[in-house]
Amino acid sequence: xxxxxxxxxxxxxxxxxxxxxxxxxxxxxxxxxxxxxxxxxxxxxxxxxxxxxxxxxxxxxxxxxxxxxxxxxxxxxxxxxxxxxxxxxxxxxxxxxxxxxxxxxxxxxxxxxxxxxxxxxxxxxxxxxxxxxxxxxxxxxxxxxxxxxxxxxxxxxxxxxxxxxxxxxxxxxxxxxxxxxxxxxxxxxxxxxxxxxxxxxxxxxxxxxxxxxxxxxxxxxxxxxxxxxxxxxxxxxxxxxxxxxxxxxxxxxxxxxxxxxxxxxxxxxxxxxxxxxxxxxxxxxxxxxxxxxxxxxxxxxxxxxxxxxxxxxxxxxxxxxxxxxxxxxxxxxxxxxxxxxxxxxxxxxxxxxxxxxxxxxxxxxxxxxxxxxxxxxxxxxxxxxxxxxxxxxxxxxxxxxxxxxxxxxxxxxxxxxxxxxxxxxxxxxxxxxxxxxxxxxxxxxxxxxxxxxxxxxxxxxxxxxxxxxxxxxxxxxxxxxxxxxxxxxxxxxxxxxxxxxxxxxxxxxxxxxxxxxxxxxxxxxxxxxxxxxxxxxxxxxxxxxxxxxxxxxxxxxxxxxxxxxxxxxxxxxxxxxxxxxxxxxxxxxxxxxxxxxxxxxxxx
Amino acid sequence: xxxxxxxxxxxxxxxxxxxxxxxxxxxxxxxxxxxxxxxxxxxxxxxxxxxxxxxxxxxxxxxxxxxxxxxxxxxxxxxxxx
Numbered sequence: 001x002x003x004x005x006x007x008x009x010x011x012x013x014x015x016x017x018x019x020x021x022x023x024x025x026x027x028x029x030x031x032x033x034x035x036x037x038x039x040x041x042x043x044x045x046x047x048x049x050x051x052x053x054x055x056x057x058x059x060x061x062x063x064x065x066x067x068x069x070x071x072x073x074x075x076x077x078x079x080x081x082x083x084x085x086x087x088x089x090x091x092x093x094x095x096x097x098x099x100x101x102x103x104x105x106x107x108x109x110x111x112x113x114x115x116x117x118x119x120x121x122x123x124x125x126x127x128x129x130x131x132x133x134x135x136x137x138x139x140x141x142x143x144x145x146x147x148x149x150x151x152x153x154x155x156x157x158x159x160x161x162x163x164x165x166x167x168x169x170x171x172x173x174x175x176x177x178x179x180x181x182x183x184x185x186x187x188x189x190x191x192x193x194x195x196x197x198x199x200x201x202x203x204x205x206x207x208x209x210x211x212x213x214x215x216x217x218x219x220x221x222x223x224x225x226x227x228x229x230x231x232x233x234x235x236x237x238x239x240x241x242x243x244x245x246x247x248x249x250x251x252x253x254x255x256x257x258x259x260x261x262x263x264x265x266x267x268x269x270x271x272x273x274x275x276x277x278x279x280x281x282x283x284x285x286x287x288x289x290x291x292x293x294x295x296x297x298x299x300x301x302x303x304x305x306x307x308x309x310x311x312x313x314x315x316x317x318x319x320x321x322x323x324x325x326x327x328x329x330x331x332x333x334x335x336x337x338x339x340x341x342x343x344x345x346x347x348x349x350x351x352x353x354x355x356x357x358x359x360x361x362x363x364x365x366x367x368x369x370x371x372x373x374x375x376x377x378x379x380x381x382x383x384x385x386x387x388x389x390x391x392x393x394x395x396x397x398x399x400x401x402x403x404x405x406x407x408x409x410x411x412x413x414x415x416x417x418x419x420x421x422x423x424x425x426x427x428x429x430x431x432x433x434x435x436x437x438x439x440x441x442x443x444x445x446x447x448x449x450x451x452x453x454x455x456x457x458x459x460x461x462x463x464x465x466x467x468x469x470x471x472x473x474x475x476x477x478x479x480x481x482x483x484x485x486x487x488x489x490x491x492x493x494x495x496x497x498x499x500x501x502x503x504x505x506x507x508x509x510x511x512x513x514x515x516x517x518x519x520x521x522x523x524x525x526x527x528x529x530x531x532x533x534x535x536x537x538x539x540x541x542x543x544x545x546x547x548x549x550x551x552x553x554x555x556x557x558x559x560x561x562x563x564x565x566x567x568x569x570x571x572x573x574x575x576x577x578x579x580x581x582x583x584x585x586x587x588x589x590x591x592x593x594x595x596x597x598x599x600x601x602x603x604x
Numbered sequence: 605x606x607x608x609x610x611x612x613x614x615x616x617x618x619x620x621x622x623x624x625x626x627x628x629x630x631x632x633x634x635x636x637x638x639x640x641x642x643x644x645x646x647x648x649x650x651x652x653x654x655x656x657x658x659x660x661x662x663x664x665x666x667x668x669x670x671x672x673x674x675x676x677x678x679x680x681x682x683x684x685x686x
Contacts, residue, residue: 066661130664134636134647134676137668161665277664280648281655494643551638558637 030071031060033244033295035268041239042230042266046198046223047119050230050266055080059270061112061261066278068288074109076265079116082109086117087195089188090155097122097196100151100206102177104128104158104166105252107275110182112261114157115251119204122196126151126206126218127252131165132277132562139560144169147208150216151453153177157185200224206453209253209367215501218453219367226258228446229370230266232418233259236375237330237361242295245271248279248286249300255335258371259300269298283308284322287350291324300332303339304494306346319352326354330378334363336492337483338412340384357381364414364483368468370447374423374481376415384410385482411482414474421445424467425476433475438484441472491522491532493563500585503534506560507553519575519588523566531566532557535588535597538569543603550602568592568599607684612658612677619657620673623650632674658684 035057044050060075074082095101101118105111105127118125128147131140148156148170158166160181170177180188198204204226206218237243245264249256256276264271272293274285287309290297313319333343347357358381365372376383386408417423425439426432433439444466451459462469471490474483491498500520507518517537522530536553540546550567557565574597576587591597609632617630623646624630628639636642642650651662654676660683662670670676 131668132648134642134651134667135669135671136637140668159665161663165665165668277648281652554641555638558641562637564637564641564643 029073030062030272031073031075031270032058033242033270033293035059037268039239039241039268041234042227042263044227044266045200046202047116047204047226047262047266048195048198050227051076051080051083051116051119054265054268057268059264059268061109061264062270062272063108064272064274064285064289066274066282066285068274068285068292071272072109074112076268079109079112079265082113083116084120084195085190086113086185087120088190088193089185090117090121090123091193091195092189092191093155095121095123095154097198098203099123099155100126100153102126102128102148102151102153102156102166104130104156104162105250105257106130106159107248107251107273108159108182110159110186111251114182114185115205115261116265119198120195122198123154124151124203124205126153126208127257128156128208129250129252130162130277132280136559136562137165139562141165141169142560147216147218148173148177150208150455151206151218155180157182160184198223200227203450207254207257207367215499217455217458220450220453221370222450225370225447225449226262227266228420229258229372229418230263232421232447233263233372233375234267236363236372236378236415236418237298237332238378239267239269239298240296243269243298243329244293244295245269246273246286246289246293246297246299247271248274248276248305250276253335254365254367254371255300255302259332279305283312287323287325287353290328291322291353293327296327296329298330298332299328300330300334302335303333303337303342306331306333307339307342310342310346310349313349319350320354323350323353325350326356328355328359330361331355331359332361332363333382333412334365334372334414337485338362338382338414340382340410340412343382362412362414364474364481366470366472368449368462368470369421369443369445370449372418373421373443373445373447374415374417376413376480383413385413385477387411387482387484411484413477414481414483416479416481417443417445418447421447423476423481425474425481435477436475438473438475441470441474441481441483442467443470444468491520492530493532498532498561498563500532502561503532503557503563503565506557507534507536509560510552510556516583517575519583519585520565521585521589523589523593532561532563533566533568533589533592535568535570535575535592535599537572537575538600539572540569543601546600547603569602570597570599607681609674609677609681612680612684613674615657616654616673616677616680619653620650630673632672632677634673635671636673637671654680660684 037057054076062071062073064071101123103114103125115125155178156166157180163179163181167179170179200223203220204223208216247260251257272289358379360382361378363372363375422444424442427439448468473485474481503520504518507513520534523533525531553567576584658680
């Protein structure tokens with residue numbers, strides 16, 4: 001296997017060859033870490049006010065290339081000026097307050113300008129994903145099409161190279177959506193104008209990181225909800241002089257957008273970025289970026305980000321000479337189930353570079369709550385409870401104790417609620433459960449969404465008055481939340497949420513398959529990772545024909561969702577139903593795992 | 605200097621060979637998703653490998669159209685010839 005960071009030494013490392021190995025390099029090109037003004041913790045009425053104040057600071061955003069070199073800096077002052085110019089162009093083009101502007105969320109100054117420019121224009125920016133890998137053009141265009149259908153924008157702006165995909169996705173809209181590249185948008189005529197005034201309860205933006213790609217839900221976040229969450233973020237991490245945010249997380253994901261773009265702006269903190277696809281190719285660029293900062297670093301990742309760094313580093317390489325992670329003050333964990341063994345492996349691998357496992361800061365959050373709901377105390381690291389596997393599977397504490405089972409799983413303490421947020425755990429009958437009892441996690445407080453955009457049905461399904469049912473399972477202990485499982489049907493692979501509906505829908509696109517014949521769910525591999533599996537009812541008796549059908553299904557799922565999936569053909573009428581006749585994925589999963597559903601034989 | 609797809613292909617197959625966990629025969633027609641069954645992270649690892657070998661950047665807008673090894677060979681040849 002290749003040794004990734006040796007390539008750094010040969011290539012990007014060339015610039016640092018005249019300083020001692022491992023010594024941080026402060027690049028004069030980037031924005032300073034100290035704001036130079038009194039720092040305010042997001043105590044603003046609107047996001048516009050937050051940008052206006054940030055523009056009086058010395059801080060800004062810095063976009064690095066794939067090898068963590070050659071930063072492009074955008075000070076908050078420039079961000080404000082360019083965003084206001086963008087807003088004047090949008091208003092001159094007829095954009096009205098409340099209109100949506102879809103933005104392909106590239107990690108670039110252009111995206112940041114367009115996002116805040118949309119906000120100044122009174123429009124709702126809607127960050128949408130980038131394509132991620134080889135093949136899958138059909139799936140990407142379909143995903144963008146579904147999100148455009150859901151948010152119904154006046155305009156979509158994208159990197160020039162991607163406008164063709166977006167235009168393809170925007171075809172056949174009755175009203176028509178203008179699709180522009182960043183440069184086209186920057187070349188539009190500007191007219192002097194006043195900006196519409198926003199109130200704290202106006203919607204600031206829509207976020208699509210939650211929900212399925214086939215049936216997307218745009219989370220509506222108000223200025224008030226956003227700023228409350230950003231204040232909570234600053235308070236939660238104990239933001240202080242010398243802190244800098246470093247990120248590779250995508251801006252179309254809540255942790256990337258809210259935690260690593262909006263929070264730095266609203267809390268006057270400089271941020272350093274590498275693009276997500278650059279991180280995926282060269283993950284150690286992330287650690288390089290952390291190493292170059294002389295002050296303290298705040299940097300967050302789902303479990304898999306830490307995992308691929310630990311895996312990429314070779315055993316014979318000298319971590320200590322390549323990286324300095326001693327000032328990584330808050331190494332945030334979130335966005336997926338936190339796996340303590342992976343974190344320990346990361347900490348062990350990078351201890352020679354000064355990484356302190358106490359920097360791990362587990363948190364719990366979801367897009368429907370803007371971002372974070374709870375966060376653990378920085379400096380305490382990962383604390384775990386040992387919980388009996390069978391209690392996790394739904395048995396009561398008394399039953400599990402009586403059966404004397406010894407298999408235990410470690411559950412991570414995700415910390416206490418941010419200021420103003422409340423967390424409850426309720427049982428199946430909606431009663432409040434005492435400490436230590438596993439149930440549904442409900443949350444309330446200022447950063448809860450107002451709802452899903454134009455989707456009252458989906459909103460009503462999770463939001464009841466001030467309480468949001470997260471769909472996650474967990475328990476409380478001394479006011480801290482321990483999450484034992486995310487939304488029960490959701491499949492999380494490499495930090496990305498997948499919905500079984502999307503896999504099932506992909507298969508329904510093949511001739512001869514219909515809804516109800518198909519059940520998708522996650523299974524756990526022997527390595528402890530999640531993998532998608534799908535059971536498909538099949539009436540064919542010829543094993544060779546079955547093999548052809550299975551391969552066709554695998555290919556279709558891969559094309560539409562990007563995932564390699566375990567496909568099992570099962571006899572007709574074997575998939576279980578709920579009492580109301582709906583397919584029960586969780587029951588199908590347990591019948592399959594217990595062997596009660598036997599897959600059909602397929603020709604080799 | 606022009607580079608052709610045919611020139612790129614043999615070396616490209618060598619680079620992809622370590623990712624060929626299913627040990628199938630690699631040809632221009634081999635599909636990454638369907639034949640090699642690479643997950644998205646492994647694909648990015650492979651992209652980095654190819655970029656380093658040829659000292660090029662495979663632009664993000666090109667990736668969705670690259671279904672097969674032959675597609676990648678053509679893309680590399682095109683970029684190298686520019």
